Amino acid sequence: MNAATRSALTRGLLPLAVAALVLGSGRAAAVSTAALDLPQLGEPADNTLSPMQERALGARVTAELYRENYTVEDPQLIDYINAIGYKLAGASSTTPPPLTVFVVQDPRINAFALPGGYMGINAGTLLAADNESELAGVMGHELAHITQRHIARTAEDTEVGTIATWLAVIAAIIAGSANPDVVMGALAVGQGINYQRQVSYTRAHEQEADRIGIQTMAAAGFDPNGMASFFGKLQQQSRLYGNGIPEILLTHPLSTNRMAEAAARAAELPRIRHEDPIEFFVMRARARVLSAEMPGEALDYFANELKAGRDTIENRYGLAFAQFKQSQVVAAMQTLAPLVDRYPKQANIQLLDADLLAQNGRLDRAMDVYQRLLQLYPRYAPAMLAYAEALMNAGKPDAARQYLLSHEQAQGTQLATYQLLAQAARESGNLAESAYQMGTYLQLRGDPGSALAQLDAGLRLPELSAQDRARLVAKRTEVRNALPDSYLAR
Structure with missing residues (x-):
């Protein structure tokens, strides 16, 4: 995503932030890229979208972020953030859907939950956290939004037209986020939403997310005071920018009472001394x-x-x-x-x-x-990927490919795995395998057009074996079936 497009998206989508389940405040929240806030506004309940459909929607929005190169694709950072997420999920009293946590390439403070178990953490949130418990407090809060299905519950209590409007906006963003005009046109449809009603539900959900998040982080072995101390940082930033905060973000409920309640809840729990690794x-x-x-x-x-x-x-x-x-x-x-x-x-x-x-x-x-x-x-995925890349640099692409394929814990958990498999296969002369793996990589990154182009190129290879052809056709069908109705195939 270039600077101009990102700026246009930010300006156009800022009104959507009013009902976002975002922890940040102050200027950090005010200027946070609103495309990230968008999916938090319309997670429908089961009578509108099933959990499977919610997962598909979250995956599509996440893939759009990948496609626009707005995420940090660093295996070590991704592995670390996901490890905290899994630890919190394992301690949650309500079992969440399969959790996927990714890092957004933005130095400002923000975190958000998408439908279906997806969670985004801005890089700036790590920079603002003084200790791991503060980071876990942010993630525990967002995890509570996921487990309690707050967006779904909000959608149940609002007009069906509102839900349809936000789903239309999401679809428009996914279909044409590279074109700011498409985004602006989609937003014009949503101007009639009852913002104040949405905010009132957000306030209640924020309180519930605080309470459950603190319990979860304590059960996971983190200091429950981390959430309240992070709130203090956010309030300090809010005071720093004073009247410069847009009115729309002043409705986000970061208050002295909320901070006091978080501290009081933490004080009720056994004291935990969490040593930062x-x-x-x-x-x-x-x-x-x-x-x-x-x-x-x-x-x-x-x-x-x-x-x-x-x-x-x-x-x-x-x-x-x-x-x-x-x-x-x-x-x-x-x-x-x-x-x-x-x-x-x-x-x-x-x-x-x-x-x-x-x-x-x-x-x-x-x-x-x-x-x-x-x-x-032996199960540390970043080391596996680094070792495989080193094998390829040593002129041993077959060894790298076999190594990656024989270690399932890396397969499917890192986008880089598929990219390395495609590179290793290409350097080994196995062009059909390279097309398959690159198609998978591009599909997961949210670029179905390029994925189809790779798979089609593989299908045009001369002397393609029946097994390779069947595998490429199956993958191509999978990619095509996952395309939104509005997508125009190349």
């Missing part, structure tokens, strides 16, 4: 680098932090990662070296060391690090 600080550093608007912004930030004497794990790792992203490999290796020696079993630090070794032409040493990590953490 190193991974939390490392992931904050990755989030800062990956969400920076300018290439050198994060590099300057971490360099200044170290120069000021704040030589923490987060700042040192962050500088090394920023240097790596700027192709300053030797400098990054020197920056990271103290952490590599001090934390020989910390997966993220060791993975960055291996990546730097590989970039520096020391592939044999890099492979040793990858293999040692996989012995320590």
Whole structure:
């Protein structure tokens, strides 16, 4: 998504934020990309959409975010966020649908729940959280919106026309979000919605999400005070921008009473001392680098932090990662070296060391690090993907492909897996397999047109085996059947 399109989407969709189940406030919430708020406005109840249909709708909206390159496709960050989500889901008193958590490439604070178990976390939310319990508080709050089906319950109590309007808007965004004119036209349909009624339901749901979210995060082993302390940060930001906050966002119920209620609920629970893992600080550093608007912004930030004497794990790792992203490999290796020696079993630090070794032409040493990590953490998907990519760089695409296919825990959980499988198959000369895997990758990214083009190219290959043809045809049928009615096939 280019800057102009993103800006147009933000301006056009801002009115939709009024009923969004978003935790953020202040300027961060006011300017948060409203396309992310959109799906929170119309999750119908079972008499309008079944849970399966809700899941399909959430998947379509999420795929649109992938297609517009608005998500952070970093295996380590994705794995970390999902691990917290799974921990919370396992502790929830109400079983959620299959949970999918993704990171949005936005340095501002926001989090949102989509129909069917999808949850988005802005990179800026990690940067604002001082500890893992605050991050878990945000996610626990959003998980409660999912388990309690707040959007569905709101839709049940509003006019059917309102539900249909918002579904039409969502469909329009999915069909033509690259064209701001399409978005604006769709929004014009929704101007008659009773905003105040929607807000009143949101207030009640926010209170319920706070209560259930605090219980869930405590059951998962996080400090339940994390939610209230994060509220404090949001209120501070709200005060900072004062009258600059649009009236539409002043209705979002972040109040002193709400903060006090969250603190009181946390005080009723047994005290929990949650020790933040190193991974939390490392992931904050990755989030800062990956969400920076300018290439050198994060590099300057971490360099200044170290120069000021704040030589923490987060700042040192962050500088090394920023240097790596700027192709300053030797400098990054020197920056990271103290952490590599001090934390020989910390997966993220060791993975960055291996990546730097590989970039520096020391592939044999890099492979040793990858293999040692996989012995320590055989089910860690980011290490699997890094190892497979290293095999391909070593001229062993068949070995990389077989490795990925034989490790089911990575298959289907990382978009990068399908992309690597397609690359490995292509480098091995198996073009039919490459077309199949790339078609799957593009389908999951929300680009069905390109997925069909890849599959059609595979079907045109000469001397295609009957098995490969049947597999490609089946995948093509799957992609075609999943297309919205309004989609015009190329």
